[in-house]
Amino acid sequence: xxxxxQGILLTRGYSxxxxxxxxxxxxxxxxxxxxxxxxxxxxxALSAIGLPALSCFSIVGDTVSRFLSMLGIVTTxxxxxxxxxxxxxxxxxxxxxxxxxxxxxxxxxxxxxKSLVLAVLYVEILxxxxxATTPILLKMTAPQTLQWFGVSFVMHFVLAVVLGVVVGYGLxxxxxxxxxxxRSSGATFQxx
Numbered sequence: 001x002x003x004x005x006q007g008i009l010l011t012r013g014y015s016x017x018x019x020x021x022x023x024x025x026x027x028x029x030x031x032x033x034x035x036x037x038x039x040x041x042x043x044x045a046l047s048a049i050g051l052p053a054l055s056c057f058s059i060v061g062d063t064v065s066r067f068l069s070m071l072g073i074v075t076t077x078x079x080x081x082x083x084x085x086x087x088x089x090x091x092x093x094x095x096x097x098x099x100x101x102x103x104x105x106x107x108x109x110x111x112x113x114k115s116l117v118l119a120v121l122y123v124e125i126l127x128x129x130x131x132a133t134t135p136i137l138l139k140m141t142a143p144q145t146l147q148w149f150g151v152s153f154v155m156h157f158v159l160a161v162v163l164g165v166v167v168g169y170g171l172x173x174x175x176x177x178x179x180x181x182x183r184s185s186g187a188t189f190q191x192x
Contacts, residue, residue: 022098023098023099023103023167024095026098026167026171028091028098029170030097030163030170031094032090032091034158035090035091038090039056041158042151057078060086060134062138066137101118102171112168115171119163123163135149
């Protein structure tokens, strides 16, 4: 419920503080946490089926190395390069998501559910061009490509769920039932 009284906006229910710094901060935390959870789930699943736990990092590292070699930059592929790429890209996705949900009016989140849905759509759509480079650059067969996209979809879903929940909870300013008084200038006063 919102009412304006002499330049003061009264808001009841969940309220978000949509500053770009808060969005970037919670997005960074959500992206990093989501990447860690995604990697732990993937390494556990790979170990459970008898594959090397770090093979996902190796594939990503080889893709990055191949891409950079096309630009004339020589790097070694493998696990270290793949881990570095994972832990640069995941938090960067989170930061961009945090900025979007705090700065684009149509994407502003006021519930964890909305944040979760937007995060899943954002991560699954935005990751496709990046994921498409692996089968192309590493010349994967059709079955390998289907397996790559299937596993990647599930793992990025895990990342997106963590990102959406962290950002959704992080941007909530106060619990339902509290009253927030906010001047049009941005100053906030709270009264329970």
